[in-house]
Amino acid sequence: MDIPYIVEERADTGLNNVKLGIWLFLASEASYVLLRLMAVEWPLGVDVLNVPLGAVNTAVLIGSSVTMVMAYASLKMDSLDRYKWWMSWTIGLALLFMVIKGFEYNHEFDIGNFPWTSTYLAIYFTMTGLHALHIIGGVIVNSYFLGPGAKMWETNKAQFTNRVEAAGLYWHFVDLVWIFLFPVLYLL
Amino acid sequence: MPDVTTAEHAAKAGHGHEHGHEEQSFWRQYIFSVDHKVIGIQYAITGLLFLLFGFGLMMLMRWQIAYPGAPIPLIGGLLGDERAPGGIMLPEFYNQLGAMHGTIMVFLGVVPLAVGGFGNFVLPLQIGAPDMAFPKLNMASYWSFFLGGVVMFASFFVPGGAANSGWTSYAPLSVFATTGQTLWLVGMIFLITSSLLGSVNFIVTTIQLRAPGLSFMRLPFFVWAQLVTAFLLLLAFPPLEAAGVLQLMDRVAGTSFFLPSGLVYADAPWEASGGGSVLLWQHLFWFLAHPEVYVLILPAMGIVAEILANNTRKPVWGYRVLVYSVVFLGFMSFVVWAPHMFLTGMGTTMSSFFQTTTMIISIPSVVILSALFITLYGGSIRFTVPMLFALAFLPMFGIGGLTGLPLGLSAPDIHLHDTYYVIGHFHYVVAPGTLMALFGGIYYWFPKATGRKMSDLLGRIHFWGSFVAINVVFMPMLYQGTAGMNRRMYDGGEQYQMNADVLWLNEVISIGAWVLAFFQLFFIYNFFNSIKRGEKVGANPWQATTIEWQAPSPPPHGNFAAPPVAYRGPYEYSVPGAPNDFVMQGDPDSAAQPAKV
Ligand code: HEM
Ligand SMILES: [Cu+2]
Numbered sequence: 001m002d003i004p005y006i007v008e009e010r011a012d013t014g015l016n017n018v019k020l021g022i023w024l025f026l027a028s029e030a031s032y033v034l035l036r037l038m039a040v041e042w043p044l045g046v047d048v049l050n051v052p053l054g055a056v057n058t059a060v061l062i063g064s065s066v067t068m069v070m071a072y073a074s075l076k077m078d079s080l081d082r083y084k085w086w087m088s089w090t091i092g093l094a095l096l097f098m099v100i101k102g103f104e105y106n107h108e109f110d111i112g113n114f115p116w117t118s119t120y121l122a123i124y125f126t127m128t129g130l131h132a133l134h135i136i137g138g139v140i141v142n143s144y145f146l147g148p149g150a151k152m153w154e155t156n157k158a159q160f161t162n163r164v165e166a167a168g169l170y171w172h173f174v175d176l177v178w179i180f181l182f183p184v185l186y187l188l
Numbered sequence: 189m190p191d192v193t194t195a196e197h198a199a200k201a202g203h204g205h206e207h208g209h210e211e212q213s214f215w216r217q218y219i220f221s222v223d224h225k226v227i228g229i230q231y232a233i234t235g236l237l238f239l240l241f242g243f244g245l246m247m248l249m250r251w252q253i254a255y256p257g258a259p260i261p262l263i264g265g266l267l268g269d270e271r272a273p274g275g276i277m278l279p280e281f282y283n284q285l286g287a288m289h290g291t292i293m294v295f296l297g298v299v300p301l302a303v304g305g306f307g308n309f310v311l312p313l314q315i316g317a318p319d320m321a322f323p324k325l326n327m328a329s330y331w332s333f334f335l336g337g338v339v340m341f342a343s344f345f346v347p348g349g350a351a352n353s354g355w356t357s358y359a360p361l362s363v364f365a366t367t368g369q370t371l372w373l374v375g376m377i378f379l380i381t382s383s384l385l386g387s388v389n390f391i392v393t394t395i396q397l398r399a400p401g402l403s404f405m406r407l408p409f410f411v412w413a414q415l416v417t418a419f420l421l422l423l424a425f426p427p428l429e430a431a432g433v434l435q436l437m438d439r440v441a442g443t444s445f446f447l448p449s450g451l452v453y454a455d456a457p458w459e460a461s462g463g464g465s466v467l468l469w470q471h472l473f474w475f476l477a478h479p480e481v482y483v484l485i486l487p488a489m490g491i492v493a494e495i496l497a498n499n500t501r502k503p504v505w506g507y508r509v510l511v512y513s514v515v516f517l518g519f520m521s522f523v524v525w526a527p528h529m530f531l532t533g534m535g536t537t538m539s540s541f542f543q544t545t546t547m548i549i550s551i552p553s554v555v556i557l558s559a560l561f562i563t564l565y566g567g568s569i570r571f572t573v574p575m576l577f578a579l580a581f582l583p584m585f586g587i588g589g590l591t592g593l594p595l596g597l598s599a600p601d602i603h604l605h606d607t608y609y610v611i612g613h614f615h616y617v618v619a620p621g622t623l624m625a626l627f628g629g630i631y632y633w634f635p636k637a638t639g640r641k642m643s644d645l646l647g648r649i650h651f652w653g654s655f656v657a658i659n660v661v662f663m664p665m666l667y668q669g670t671a672g673m674n675r676r677m678y679d680g681g682e683q684y685q686m687n688a689d690v691l692w693l694n695e696v697i698s699i700g701a702w703v704l705a706f707f708q709l710f711f712i713y714n715f716f717n718s719i720k721r722g723e724k725v726g727a728n729p730w731q732a733t734t735i736e737w738q739a740p741s742p743p744p745h746g747n748f749a750a751p752p753v754a755y756r757g758p759y760e761y762s763v764p765g766a767p768n769d770f771v772m773q774g775d776p777d778s779a780a781q782p783a784k785v
Contacts, residue, residue, distance in 0.1 A: 001318035001746045005396050013395055017321040021392045028384060028422045116442030119463040126437050126445075 007158045022166040026173050049124070050104055054186045057100050058178065064093035065175045068142075068168050075161045080153050083164075087146045090171070094139045101132060124185055131181060134174045141167050222323035223745055227330050228309030229637060232630075235301030238337060239623075240708070242292035245285045247701055252277045254698035256679035271349065279678040283352035284368065286676055288340070290355025291372065294484065295379050296337050298622060302487035303383075303421070304333065306629055307390060307414045309637060313736035313743060314408050316399030316752035316774070321392040329385040336378030343371035354676065356477070359446030359469040363438045364453055373436045380429040383421045390418035399735065399774075402754035405511070406773070408734045409504060409758070412511050413490030416518040417483050424479040424522070431472035438464075467532055479521040484618050485585070486514065488625035489556055492578045495632050496560055498732045499575035500567025501769050503759035506559045513552035513559075520549040539598045546596035553589055557582065572730070573647035577628030580655050581621055588616030591666060606676070609669025612662050620658045627654075627711070634715075635729045639741040640722030646714040653707030660700030664693040731770055734758050738774050 009016050071086035108114075108121075115125040145164055152160040221227060251260050257276060260267070264275025271281040312320055320326045343350040348366025351357065362369050394415045398407070434445040442460060446469045449462030497504045504510065524545045561582060569575070591613040594600040604610060627650075635641050673687040674680070684691060728737040735754065739747050752774045760771040
């Protein structure tokens with residue numbers, strides 16, 4: 001016997017395995033964020049952080065979400081070349097995000113802001129750090145689907161499209177977390 | 189999905205699955221396997237080894253408790269001067285043993301065996317699936333667990349030894365603790381990642397891969413128990429992972445998430461920004477650890493239900509009631525963590541709220557236990573070895589549950605908190621309770637996994653010896669606790685002067701623990717010996733009804749020759765008019781004979 005419902009949907013649940021799996025995974029990650037927020041007191045009014053850089057980064061990340069959608073759409077329209085083009089952009093923008101983040105961290109260190117300086121900065125570094133780890137995870141997965149993983153396109157288009165869709169859901173989630181972190185950390 | 193999909197899939201059918209049925213290398217087949225049965229067995233054996241290890245740590249501690257300050261015989265000299273100079277255990281080492289006994293038993297022993305082992309091996313077979321939904325993820329989950337275990341084990345050998353702030357790792361003590369605590373946190377992050385991957389896999393598998401006809405209300409109770417457990421793991425563990433990361437930051441990056449301002453450590457003000465909250469750790473920890481209690485108990489209940497139905501030759505009583513109770517219990521377990529913190533000054537409103545939720549959550553547990561008891565009534569009971577263990581589970585879990593009620597009320601908890609009463613109470617749930625059920629499960633499904641039965645005689649010796657000894661261990665603890673004897677004590681110091689009249693029991697308990705260890709030798713021998721030399725059996729040696737008994741023993745890769753179909757509920761025993769006293773779930777008509785292999 002082979003594992004069913006890898007690509008096609010199960011009639012009574014209306015889902016395929018990958019989609020259900022990724023949603024469950026995201027649900028568990030979300031409960032994480034929720035708890036982290038409920039738990040910690042928020043310091044207000046911050047002029048320590050570089051708001052313009054943060055804003056640019058927000059735009060970069062939203063852009064990468066858009067290119068991710070384009071990549072998925074290209075597969076649906078049966079064009080591997082265009083998929084590769086958009087996927088490269090997605091990865092490129094993610095890397096740009098990390099570079100800007102690096103400048104930001106560097107700037108904070110320069111002016112003597114470290115995780116142990118205050119609880120507010122501890123939260124800032126921990127949360128953006130964890131978020132960056134998620135970005136790195138996404139970049140690795142996306143690079144795999146751009147390079148060696150794309151071979152599956154020749155053997156099983158539907159399953160490959162499906163995998164890219166799941167990766168996309170994850171990517172939008174990571175974006176969403178940022179869209180949420182940005183105002184909370186930078187603006188409030 | 190548009191029409192391309194189906195056309196594509198039809199064209200490529202049989203191509204997409206690279207887990208072909210060709211010869212696989214030894215490594216692929218037994219070590220880095222993606223087959224749920226192999227992974228289940230890997231989990232079970234690793235879990236059993238860790239249970240043995242954790243039990244070994246406890247036997248060392250029991251020596252110190254029974255004979256304070258006396259050199260440990262035989263192995264005392266091997267422990268090294270930083271742990272036990274001259275064979276005499278140091279208090280620091282006692283603390284390490286205590287913290288690691290708890291951690292290992294819970295996270296590396298019982299959960300991997302009950303969920304990773306039984307869940308992986310039995311669940312896909314019971315729902316008639318060829319494998320888990322994500323076989324590679326399953327393998328990743330096992331190896332992440334394995335790495336976590338290696339890190340925990342290695343922590344004994346770093347300077348200062350393993351974590352020593354208790355298995356609860358309360359801040360701020362844990363933030364100041366030696367390097368072992370950092371490794372504890374890293375190990376936990378691996379373990380949590382593993383259970384996160386595993387739980388996603390279990391849920392998707394149960395929802396998506398059920399055989400045709402196997403509706404939710406036809407699922408064996410074992411599957412329900414695993415499903416609810418998976419949801420608890422999915423939603424309760426991430427906050428602990430977050431908490432672990434925060435504590436790690438406090439330890440290595442100098443943050444103060446759990447450190448209040450103005451802390452003094454070793455007679456000097458602690459250099460940190462402060463402003464953190466100590467209680468935050470406790471909330472985050474117990475938000476996980478309370479559902480964790482149900483993670484330790486639900487799979488055991490599932491196993492017991494299967495064994496009871498099979499050996500009473502009648503359906504479990506009140507199947508629907510059982511299902512509703514277990515689902516309700518899953519929901520409730522998220523709102524009952526705080527009884528562990530009554531003594532933290534949380535205020536009376538909060539403590540009455542949690543007191544109420546705790547009383548409410550005991551209702552489904554009582555219902556489940558009662559239903560299982562009622563199942564016995566009027567059955568023609570076969571006293572097989574698995575059945576003995578399942579029968580023992582019922583009163584043992586009952587004692588564990590009942591002794592828990594006073595702890596859920598904030599007034600008596602003030603007296604009993606931190607005494608051996610607490611130790612006795614929860615061990616009745618997890619050791620004589622869960623462990624008994626898990627052993628029963630091993631005897632029950634061993635023939636499915638290996639095609640051979642374990643020795644009946646050795647099984648009975650193992651059962652009776654363990655059953656008596658384990659009660660000698662834990663019953664006196666309840667008594668010592670009500671007399672006010674505190675737990676987590678190296679030698680009790682001045683405090684134990686006040687408990688002078690119950691101290692003699694320490695020796696009794698310790699001897700009980702060693703006798704308990706002795707009787708496990710029968711199990712260990714039986715287990716390995718039966719793999720090679722046990723009596724050969726067919727597909728359905730227990731004359732059971734559920735779908736896993738339709739597959740050959742041991743099931744091949746892919747499990748079933750033809751996809752099974754479920755025609756009825758899981759426990760059709762003693763159906764009036766049927767030719768046998770049982771009808772299998774997958775038999776199209778009730779007159780059919782059970783599958784033969
Ligand atoms: C069957 C053999 C076992 C024996 C003889 C045993 C004995 C003990 C004893 C005497 C203590 C108290 C140590 C102290 O307060 O200093 C203890 C603590 C503990 N045990 Fe066990 N145990 C056994 C099995 C288990 C199992 C199966 C689990 C978990 C599933 C477990 C989990 C724990 C935990 C979490 C603690 C720490 C309690 C605390 O926070 O103070 N034990 N055990
Ligand atoms: Cu609890």
